[in-house]
Amino acid sequence: MVVPADLTARLGPLTLPNPVMLASGTCAYGLEMEPYGDLDGIGAIVVKGLSLERSEGNPPPRIVETPSGMLNSIGLENIGVEAFLRDKLPLLREKGARVIVNIYGQTLDEYRRLAEILGGAEGICALEVNISCPNVKKGGLLFGQDGRETRRVVEAVREKTARPLLVKLTPNVTDVGEIARAAVDGGADALTLINTLQGMAVDVESRRPALANVLGGLSGPAIRPVAVRCLWQARRAVPVPLIGVGGIHGARDALEFIIAGASAVQLGTVNFIYPGRWREVVEGIEGYLQRHGMTSLSQLVGSLEI
């Protein structure tokens, strides 16, 4: 007889029934994924990054296909936090979805305000702080590329909310361990690794950049080894639970992250190709645990032997 494995994902103060989430920016506000499976079967849905005000994002073209991946320069287009709370969150709650809200600001005050507004909203299970945004007060340097700024932004959010706090790190740094430590010192409960890698493509016929914004973020299977490496380095730097993301298209990919130390994973670019893939990944992880005689996910997390 095959015994069902316990897939519970433990992320500090946040517990999810399974470890497979959808990544921010790749499933809109979650409701769009309904035709592909019941939303309450997904570990958690991380909605598109929200800012205080609605944002149009960058002009097109803002997506380019690349070998085993894609470049995007959406520029954090979103409906704004108030419209999300009014128009999207009630429907997500009705469907039983576990909702994680990804937030971004351009000043510490914007992050504080977002944390305050969302801290009081019913039906949100965690905040995920995107620190891959330019700090306008520091001349456009990304918050997440500097240890001190990372700590300050996480502290600012932490002061305003008692909700579980995930901090999403950028791979575009020299030492991801240093940034991971800064985020944990600032009060992060768990870390998400990684956001997109900075990239660029050229249209050789027009001799113009392929993206109107010139630079974009690379995602998809092309970045998976970089993401697994970042996760592993963060694992060695900090004691908090980690969430792996970057190029996961199937259960085997997710297992790489889990074995390297991830307590949960997020699916991103794959949602544009196979929007219901999350279900196969959940089933594939369970099948793996059973084949290897494990009764719970926690036995596999960080079981890498070197």
Ligand SMILES: Cc1cc2nc3c(=O)[nH]c(=O)nc-3n(C[C@H](O)[C@H](O)[C@H](O)COP(=O)(O)O)c2cc1C
């Ligand atoms: C079109 C697009 C939009 C994204 N928007 C956001 C966002 O708003 N906030 C964020 O933290 N990450 C955003 N990301 C990054 C993804 O959540 C994820 O970290 C990254 O794509 C790597 O995972 P993947 O290779 O599975 O796509 C976006 C990615 C893509 C492709």
